[in-house]
Amino acid sequence: MFQVLNEEGEVVNKEALPDLSDEDLKELMKRMVYTRIFDQRAVSLNRQGRLGFYAPVAGQEASMLGSQYALEQKDWIIPGYRDVPQIVWHGLPLYQAFLFSRGHFHGGQIPEELNVLSPQIIIGAQIVQTAGVALGLKKKGKDSVAITYTGDGGASQGDFYEGMNFAGSFKAPAIFVVQNNQFAISVPAGEQTAAKTIAQKAVAAGIPGVQVDGMDVLAVYAATQEARSRALNGEGPTLLETLCYRYGPHTMAGDDPTRYRTSDLDDEWEKRDPLVRFRKYLESKDLWSEEQENEVVDKAKEEIKAAIKEADDTPKQKVSDLIENMHEVLPPHLKDQLEEYREKESK
Structure with a gap:
């Protein structure tokens, strides 16, 4: 497993430490804190009946935002239904993300200049879409890549293999991210496949596969940056398996994780919280404080409130x-x- 920071926020792989400025490091932390608040608010709104479909993201912030931060605006994101934070940070207005959750058509009307697709509901279908988008970018001579996300359950779908095989065959500039959060709804990852890792499934497609500590934002950033460089150099796609954990249910549509997860397992992964780990790292460099975090929390609450109002004010x-x-x-x-x-x- 590729790792840069351990659970205590200590650098354990100096050679792999990405070349990020202090401002970049603080921005990454701001985005993770903001997204954690967004997630808490979205769960609350769902329970109030003010949102529709919602898949919680707490615990996966490093995997989601570390990978998105390694992209450029010209790159394409083809998300799954849990991957709303990535497309919001790529430029989708927050109020439209709320409208998407409500099933409102305007939530899927992506601004013309924004290189994202609407979140895919069919599990794994975005893998095939990404192969097509990436091949299109290559044929048009674009200096950009296409990245997509699915969970460990998505890696059991036929589309997963088809998309990787197609992209690998044509050396399309794609990045396939499998966020292995340990459970495909209620089925443990170990019961979905006899393979020791999901990353090794890349071998069958003839492309590199890397298993990454998905609770380590710097490791995810570095791995994505390397995959992007490979793609732009004409070396084809990469499969990244980010080992992470969703702290909440699979979705807010009636899933109860206490029926298939133990409190001991929850406690074990709580100790690996991506926000806690990165906070310790930044504090060791005198780059983060409780005051700074509170400012981000307040800003997030204010902007989320405004976005919900804008969504409410949108014609039904x-x-x-x-x-x-x-x-x-x-x-x-x-x-x-x-x-x-x-x-x-x-x-």
Whole structure:
């Protein structure tokens, strides 16, 4: 397992320490703290009935944000349903992320200049999409890469192998990140595959596979940076397995992790908390303080409140919106239905 910081925030791999400025290091911490607050607020809003589908991210901040921070704005992110933080930090307005959770069509209307796709709900389908996007970038001579994410469960899907094999064959500039958070909903990773690691599955596609400490933001950043350099140099895709843990349920749609996880396992991974680890590292360099963290927390709460208000103020989705948005040119039977619903909605 590739690691830079241990659980105490101490550097254990000096040669791999990424060349990040003090400002970069503080920015990474700010983003992880902000995202933890976002997650707490999103869970609360879901329980209040003010959000729809939501997959908690606490515990996976280093994996998500360390990898996204290694990208450039011109790179493409093809996310799964848990990967909302990456596309928000890549530029998606926060209020649209909330609308996506509510199933509102505007949540999926990605700003034209932003290189992300709407989060994929079908498990593993984004792997095949990424192979296609990456090949398109290569054929157009673009100096950019496509990155995607799935969980350990997604690595058991046929799309996972198909996408990697296709990208590997054409040396497409892709990065496949499997965030191994130990459970595909309730099935332990060890029961999904006889392979010792997910990273080694890259061998079958003829591409490099790297297992990374997903609770170590610097290790994730460094591994992603290396994978990106390989892709841009024409060396093809890389599979990154980030070992991490989701502290909450799989989604807020009724999953109860106490039915398949022990308190001892939870406690073990709590000690590896990515925020605690990185905080210790920054404090050892006199780059972080409780006051700075509180400022980030306050800012996050304020901006999240404003984004929720903007989402609330967005006109409600109508059936006629759905019909109009599905086709550029409506077929005859939908034209009739559109008029029918417009008449109903006008009353």
